[in-house]
Amino acid sequence: MAQRFRVAMxxxxxxxxxxxxxxxxxxxxxxxxxxxxxxxVAVVMPRYGDLAIPPDASLEVVGxxxxxxxxxxxxxxxxxxxxxxxxxxxxxxxxxxxxxxxxNGVYADPATGVTFEDNAERFAFFTRAALESLRxxxxxxxxxxxxxxxxxxxxxxxxxxxxxxxxxxMTATLLAIHNLGYQGVYPPETMRLAGFPxxxxxxxxxxxxxxxxxxxxxxxxxxxVLVTVSxxxxxxxxxxxxxxxxxxxxxxxxxxxxxxxxxxxxxKVWNPRTDKNLxxxxxxxxxxxxxxxxxxxQGEMNLPVAPxxxxxxxISRLVGQKGLDLIRGAADHLFSLPARWVxxxxxxxxxxxxxxxxxxxxxxxVAYRRGFDDPLAHRIEAGADFFLMPSLYEPCGLNQMMSxxxxxxxxxxxxxxxxxxxxxxSPGSVEGTGIVFAxxxxxxxxxxxxxxxxxxxxxxxxxxxxxxxxxxxFSWESSARxxxxxxxxxxxxxxxxxGFNRWLESLEAExxxxxxxxxxxx
Numbered sequence: 001m002a003q004r005f006r007v008a009m010x011x012x013x014x015x016x017x018x019x020x021x022x023x024x025x026x027x028x029x030x031x032x033x034x035x036x037x038x039x040x041v042a043v044v045m046p047r048y049g050d051l052a053i054p055p056d057a058s059l060e061v062v063g064x065x066x067x068x069x070x071x072x073x074x075x076x077x078x079x080x081x082x083x084x085x086x087x088x089x090x091x092x093x094x095x096x097x098x099x100x101x102x103x104n105g106v107y108a109d110p111a112t113g114v115t116f117e118d119n120a121e122r123f124a125f126f127t128r129a130a131l132e133s134l135r136x137x138x139x140x141x142x143x144x145x146x147x148x149x150x151x152x153x154x155x156x157x158x159x160x161x162x163x164x165x166x167x168x169x170m171t172a173t174l175l176a177i178h179n180l181g182y183q184g185v186y187p188p189e190t191m192r193l194a195g196f197p198x199x200x201x202x203x204x205x206x207x208x209x210x211x212x213x214x215x216x217x218x219x220x221x222x223x224x225v226l227v228t229v230s231x232x233x234x235x236x237x238x239x240x241x242x243x244x245x246x247x248x249x250x251x252x253x254x255x256x257x258x259x260x261x262x263x264x265x266x267x268k269v270w271n272p273r274t275d276k277n278l279x280x281x282x283x284x285x286x287x288x289x290x291x292x293x294x295x296x297x298q299g300e301m302n303l304p305v306a307p308x309x310x311x312x313x314x315i316s317r318l319v320g321q322k323g324l325d326l327i328r329g330a331a332d333h334l335f336s337l338p339a340r341w342v343x344x345x346x347x348x349x350x351x352x353x354x355x356x357x358x359x360x361x362x363x364x365x366v367a368y369r370r371g372f373d374d375p376l377a378h379r380i381e382a383g384a385d386f387f388l389m390p391s392l393y394e395p396c397g398l399n400q401m402m403s404x405x406x407x408x409x410x411x412x413x414x415x416x417x418x419x420x421x422x423x424x425x426s427p428g429s430v431e432g433t434g435i436v437f438a439x440x441x442x443x444x445x446x447x448x449x450x451x452x453x454x455x456x457x458x459x460x461x462x463x464x465x466x467x468x469x470x471x472x473x474f475s476w477e478s479s480a481r482x483x484x485x486x487x488x489x490x491x492x493x494x495x496x497x498x499g500f501n502r503w504l505e506s507l508e509a510e511x512x513x514x515x516x517x518x519x520x521x522x
Contacts (some may be wrong), residue, residue: 005487006040007034010154011027014028015028016054017092026263030480034483035089035090036087037480042091049105057084059094065133067097067129078094079093095133124215127152135167140168141171143171152218154173155218156206158171161196172224174227175220176227177227184214186213187213188211217250223257230396230417259486261483264401270405270406272407294383313381313386314387315343316347318351323392334449335366337449339365345371356370384408385452404422418436430464431468434465435455
């Protein structure tokens with residue numbers, strides 16, 4: 001019997017074990033979707049101190065490795081998940097090291113919201129450990145699928161330190177860029193911590209960004225193929241500084257290798273017909289159940305149930321990218337409207353403080369729950385009438401898809417994946433699924449909310465828009481098939497040697513270091 005095609009996904013997050021944002025949802029759902037297509041998939045992630053393990057699952061130690069960090073060797077244990085309901089060819093491995101991952105939190109202290117100062121070292125260690133763990137458990141991947149800057153160095157390692165390592169000779173690399181705004185830019189001494197010699201960091205080198213080391217830039221240069229999470233975003237990040245954050249030139253140079261694939265959602269998990277988190281389950285033909293969920297949500301959040309008012313929900317990282325500054329700028333007007341507001345999330349302290357203050361001042365209109373609560377997230381999606389996503393930029397976005405799945409009308413700015421997924425509602429619209437606005441301003445957001453309230457006062461149009469959204473197919477199957485096609489193509493190219501040693505050849509042509517050390521240095 002032929003061996004299954006093997007994909008190793010390296011990620012800082014994966015649902016249900018650890019989640020900060022959409023990366024966790026994507027890794028969890030895409031890994032299963034690719035496995036459902038017949039591949040063998042190994043997800044590798046850190047074992048955080050607050051890692052969530054399902055009650056019917058367990059972890060067992062399957063290996064111990066030594067990982068080079070700045071000239072020293074740091075130990076790591078490899079744990080494997082044992083879960084009775086997992087497919088036999090979907091594997092989860094966890095890298096444990098008390099110094100780096102024994103604490104709670106993925107990127108920041110969950111108690112204070114303060115970013116960990118050693119994240120550069122933590123994720124350089126993790127990425128190198130992930131590669132060594134694949135060797136330790138004898139899992140030879142056809143493709144390594146790295147996600148965002150936290151694991152982007154995997155591509156750089158395979159083209160330099162591991163370039164002549166027979167274990168990875170036929171392994172291609174794909175780098176998924178979920179959000180270009182987070183690049184992993186660190187002091188130049190990080191090069192040595194990550195195991196790269198100082199001479200690799202020179203002006204305009206693959207690692208260098210304004211005199212510092214840039215994890216994501218290195219990944220973009222060295223990966224065999226690049227994927228972003230929507231077609232619109234793939235174009236936006238090449239268009240200029242607004243979306244490219246200084247890497248637009250590097251991305252333009254890789255234009256031929258840059259592909260946009262829209263993320264999906266796990267339609268088994270996000271299904272109002274079967275969702276056990278809800279007060280009442282419902283579908284497009286029983287929307288009266290959604291009214292029950294709305295009433296239950298207001299009760300749970302200590303908001304008055306009567307008189308009936310439109311409920312706006314928002315589940316988000318509380319950062320500027322997500323449009324929190326627009327909500328704050330329009331707050332006096334928004335919170336005076338005949339509506340109620342439910343917020344769930346955590347992030348920058350200024351926005352947490354704003355929402356906490358609003359909830360204290362207006363307890364009959366505004367409710368805020370700090371942190372992340374997955375069951376509550378489901379109840380907000382079901383109980384809200386409208387879902388706010390006024391993002392400055394949005395590579396893909398998942399909540400607008402989840403909202404439409406639950407008959408909740410998204411109110412979004414036309415950018416990235418929001419523009420790709422939400423069909424604008426207009427007067428007399430028969431196909432629209434959401435309220436869409438273009439200008440990034442508090443006034444434009446206010447006008448969009450007023451349009452939503454007008455729709456709320458038109459029950460027939462509201463019900464049609466709900467059903468339009470619920471009929472959209474945002475499942476992972478189509479996207480997973482696109483990923484699988486790319487995996488196979490890039491692995492075939494790797495086996496034929498296409499593009500191999502591109503960087504070394506360019507260095508020689510430019511008069512740079514002709515032959516950087518491939519093996520034997522930490």
